[in-house]
Amino acid sequence: MAVLRLACANDRQAFRKLVTTYQARVFSIALRLTGQRADAEDLTQDVFVQLHAALGQIADPGHLERWLLRTTYHRSIDRLRQHDRQGHKLPLESLASAPEGHAPESGADPMAASRLYHLLLQLQPDARAVMVLRYQEDLDPVDIAKVLDMPIYTVKSHLRRSLQWLRTQCAGDSHGY
Amino acid sequence: MDIELRLREILTVQDPGVQLTDAVMSRVGDQPSSEQSGAGISRLSDARARRRRRFVVVGTLLAMAAAAGMLLVHRGGNAPPKTPPATATIPAATGPDPVTATVARAPAVPEVTSHPPAQEKVTAAPSRDLPLLPPLVYNDPAPTEDLVLQKAVERHPELVEGPEVDGKYDMFFVVMVMRANGSVISSAARLARPEEFRAVSAELQRMLPKDAGYGYPPANGQRARHTRLPDGRSLRANVVLNFLIVPDGYDATRSSVKVDQLMRARHPELFLPSSDVDMNRVTILLTGDGNIDREKVERVRASDRQSVRAADIQGISGPEGVSRLAERLSSLTAERIASTLGINVDQIGAMGNLTVEEGSFVVLEDANGIARPDDQRRRFLVVYAWPRREGESAPSMGQAQLPKPFTAQDFQQESDRKAVELTIVERLVPDAFTRRNSDAGTPVVALNTRGEVIGVMRVNTRGEERVPSRATIRELQQLDPGFGVRNSRFSSETLRNKNGATAEVTFAWVDLPPEPAQAK
Numbered sequence: 001m002a003v004l005r006l007a008c009a010n011d012r013q014a015f016r017k018l019v020t021t022y023q024a025r026v027f028s029i030a031l032r033l034t035g036q037r038a039d040a041e042d043l044t045q046d047v048f049v050q051l052h053a054a055l056g057q058i059a060d061p062g063h064l065e066r067w068l069l070r071t072t073y074h075r076s077i078d079r080l081r082q083h084d085r086q087g088h089k090l091p092l093e094s095l096a097s098a099p100e101g102h103a104p105e106s107g108a109d110p111m112a113a114s115r116l117y118h119l120l121l122q123l124q125p126d127a128r129a130v131m132v133l134r135y136q137e138d139l140d141p142v143d144i145a146k147v148l149d150m151p152i153y154t155v156k157s158h159l160r161r162s163l164q165w166l167r168t169q170c171a172g173d174s175h176g177y
Numbered sequence: 178m179d180i181e182l183r184l185r186e187i188l189t190v191q192d193p194g195v196q197l198t199d200a201v202m203s204r205v206g207d208q209p210s211s212e213q214s215g216a217g218i219s220r221l222s223d224a225r226a227r228r229r230r231r232f233v234v235v236g237t238l239l240a241m242a243a244a245a246g247m248l249l250v251h252r253g254g255n256a257p258p259k260t261p262p263a264t265a266t267i268p269a270a271t272g273p274d275p276v277t278a279t280v281a282r283a284p285a286v287p288e289v290t291s292h293p294p295a296q297e298k299v300t301a302a303p304s305r306d307l308p309l310l311p312p313l314v315y316n317d318p319a320p321t322e323d324l325v326l327q328k329a330v331e332r333h334p335e336l337v338e339g340p341e342v343d344g345k346y347d348m349f350f351v352v353m354v355m356r357a358n359g360s361v362i363s364s365a366a367r368l369a370r371p372e373e374f375r376a377v378s379a380e381l382q383r384m385l386p387k388d389a390g391y392g393y394p395p396a397n398g399q400r401a402r403h404t405r406l407p408d409g410r411s412l413r414a415n416v417v418l419n420f421l422i423v424p425d426g427y428d429a430t431r432s433s434v435k436v437d438q439l440m441r442a443r444h445p446e447l448f449l450p451s452s453d454v455d456m457n458r459v460t461i462l463l464t465g466d467g468n469i470d471r472e473k474v475e476r477v478r479a480s481d482r483q484s485v486r487a488a489d490i491q492g493i494s495g496p497e498g499v500s501r502l503a504e505r506l507s508s509l510t511a512e513r514i515a516s517t518l519g520i521n522v523d524q525i526g527a528m529g530n531l532t533v534e535e536g537s538f539v540v541l542e543d544a545n546g547i548a549r550p551d552d553q554r555r556r557f558l559v560v561y562a563w564p565r566r567e568g569e570s571a572p573s574m575g576q577a578q579l580p581k582p583f584t585a586q587d588f589q590q591e592s593d594r595k596a597v598e599l600t601i602v603e604r605l606v607p608d609a610f611t612r613r614n615s616d617a618g619t620p621v622v623a624l625n626t627r628g629e630v631i632g633v634m635r636v637n638t639r640g641e642e643r644v645p646s647r648a649t650i651r652e653l654q655q656l657d658p659g660f661g662v663r664n665s666r667f668s669s670e671t672l673r674n675k676n677g678a679t680a681e682v683t684f685a686w687v688d689l690p691p692e693p694a695q696a697k
Contacts, residue, residue: 023201
C-alpha cells in the first residue's frame with residue numbers, strides 16, 4: 001500500500017517497484033493470450049505505461065491487481081483482433097514445444113506438458129483467459145468474472161467445458177501413468 | 178496426473194527481465210541510472226545483483242563494512258560472515274490483501290538502496306548463529322529409470338532397432354517387474370498410436386503385481402524419441418516406462434498377476450458393469466501350483482464388497498495402529514474366507530483382494546458441447562488365498578510385509594530437524610506461536626541450498642493450504658525476482674514450543690542464481 005501511495009505521488013522508484021512486482025504476471029498472461037513473446041513484451045510495456053497515466057484512479061492494491069489483469073486481457077484481445085484483421089494466424093506450430101522457461105517438475109512428463117500447452121492455446125481467447133486466470137493466477141470464478149466482466153455462469157461454463165475438452169484430448173496421455 | 182494439477186504446473190509465471198522494466202521506465206520518462214545504463218550492454222549477473230539490491234536496505238555503517246570487502250569473503254563461501262547481521266523488514270508491496278506480508282531479508286548483503294527509509298524497519302537479526310537446515314535429500318529417480326530402460330532394451334530390442342516410427346506422438350508402453358538386483362521377473366513392450374494409448378496402457382498395467390506391499394508402488398518414467406542411450410543407440414519412439422521393483426522376498430509364483438490371468442480366463446461371465454449396484458465376488462483357495470482348489474461365487478451389493486466391515490476395525494488409528502490394523506485385517510479376512518469355503522484358517526497363508534476389470538471410463542463431449550460420461554468398465558471381485566506353507570505362522574494380506582518402519586536413527590534425524598526448525602522460527606518469527614496464520618499470514622522461511630536462512634515472510638494464502646501456493650511463490654519472487662522458485666522444495670511443518678503452543682510454518686529451499694563475480 002505504501003509503495004502504491006508513493007507511486008501515486010509520482011515517486012519513480014516506487015513506480016519502478018510496482019513494475020518489477022507485477023511485470024512477470026502481466027507478461028505471462030499476455031504471452032498465454034497472444035501466443036507470441038514479442039506481442040507479450042509490447043503489451044506488457046503498454047499496460048504499465050497506461051497504468052502510469054491512470055495511477056490516480058487506483059484505490060488500493062486489490063484494485064491495482066484487478067486493473068492490471070483486466071487491462072492486460074482487453075489489450076491482448078485487441079491485439080488478437082488486430083492480427084485477425086491483418087490475416088495473421090497464431091503460430092501454434094512454433095508453440096508446440098514446451099512452454100518457454102518452463103522447468104517441469106521432476107517426474108513430470110515433458111511431452112505431455114508440451115501437448116497440454118499446445119491444446120490450451122487452441123481454446124477460444126475468452127475461454128483461454130478464464131483458464132489462465134484460474135490456473136496461473138489462482139483466481140476463483142467470482143474474481144475471474146469481475147476481472148473479465150463476464151457473468152459468473154459464463155466463467156464456470158468456460159472452466160467446465162475447457163477442462164472436459166482438455167481431459168478428453170489428454171485421455172491417452174494420462175491414463176495409467 | 179489430474180489435468181488441473183498439470184495446468185498449474187505448466188502455467189508458471191515467467192519474468193520478462195529487467196530490460197522490460199527499464200523500457201517501461203524509459204517510456205514514462207525515467208532514464209535508467211548511470212549504473213544501470215553503464216556501457217550500454219548490461220550483463221545478466223549485473224542485472225541479478227541490481228535486483229537483489231532493491232530488496233535490501235541497511236544502514237550506512239554496514240555498507241561501509243561491505244565496502245571494506247568483508248562481504249566478498251562471505252560470498253565466496255570461504256568463511257562465515259564477520260559483519261554483524263541485520264534484517265530489514267519491508268511492507269509487502271503487492272497482493273490483494275494488505276496482510277500479505279512483511280518480508281524479512283536475512284543478512285546476506287548489506288548495501289544501500291534508494292528505497293525511502295519510511296518503508297523500512299531495520300531490526301537486529303540474531304541469525305548469525307542460527308543452525309543450518311539443509312533441504313532433505315530425496316532419491317533421484319533418473320538413475321533407476323536409466324537402469325530399468327537399459328534392461329528393457331535388452332529384452333525388447335525393438336525399442337531401438339528398426340526404422341524410425343512415423344507418428345510423432347506414437348509411444349512404446351513398457352512394463353518391467355524387477356528385483357533390486359536387476360533380475361527381471363516379467364516385462365512387455367507395445368508400440369501404440371494415440372488412439373490406442375488407453376487400451377494398451379490398461380492392458381500392460383495388469384502385468385504389475387498388486388500384492389508387493391504398499392511400500393513398493395509402481396513408478397514411471399518417460400523418455401522422448403531419439404533419446405540416446407549409453408551404447409549410442411537411440412529410441413525409435415517416445416517411451417513410457419512403467420516399472421515395479423519388488424522386495425527381495427517377493428514370490429512371483431504367487432503373484433496377484435497370476436490370479437488375475439487365471440480368473441479373467443476362467444470366469445468371463447462374471448463381469449458386470451461397474452455402475453451396477455451388484456457385483457460378483459469369487460472367493461477361492463488356490464493350490465500350491467496355482468490352480469483352483471475351492472471356490473465360491475456370490476452376488477453381493479457393490480457397497481458391501483469389502484471383506485472387512487468398517488465397524489470391525491473401529492478404534493484402530495494413528496501411526497502405531499498400522500501394524501495392529503494389518504493384523505486385524507488379516508485375521509478377519511482369513512476368518513471370512515475360511516467360513517465361505519468351509520476350510521480351516523490354519524490352511525491359509527498369503528491372501529489378497531483383487532478387482533478384475535476390463536473396459537475403460539471416458540468423458541465424451543457431443544456436438545453441442547454437452548459432456549457425457551461413458552463408463553464401459555466391467556468388473557468382478559476376487560478374494561483369494563494361497564495354501565499355508567511351512568514357516569508361515571498366520572494368514573497375511575499380500576506377500577510382502579508392510580513398509581519398513583522408521584528406525585530409531587530415522588526418528589533421531591527427524592527430531593534433530595524439528596529442533597533446528599524450532600530454533601529458527603522462535604528466533605525469526607516468534608509470533609508464529611501466538612498469531613493465527615489466518616490473521617497474520619502463513620510464516621515462510623526461505624533457505625538456500627546450504628541450509629542458511631535467507632528470508633522470512635508472512636504469506637496470506639487466502640485459505641489455501643496447498644504448499645507451495647501461488648501466493649508463496651509470488652512472495653518469494655518479490656524477495657528476489659532472481660530466485661529459481663520453480664526449482665524449489667517446500668515443506669510444511671507443525672512445530673510445538675516448550676509452552677505447548679503450536680505453529681504451522683512453511684520452509685522453502687530456493688535455488689539461488691549464481692553469485693556475481695564481484696560484489697560492489
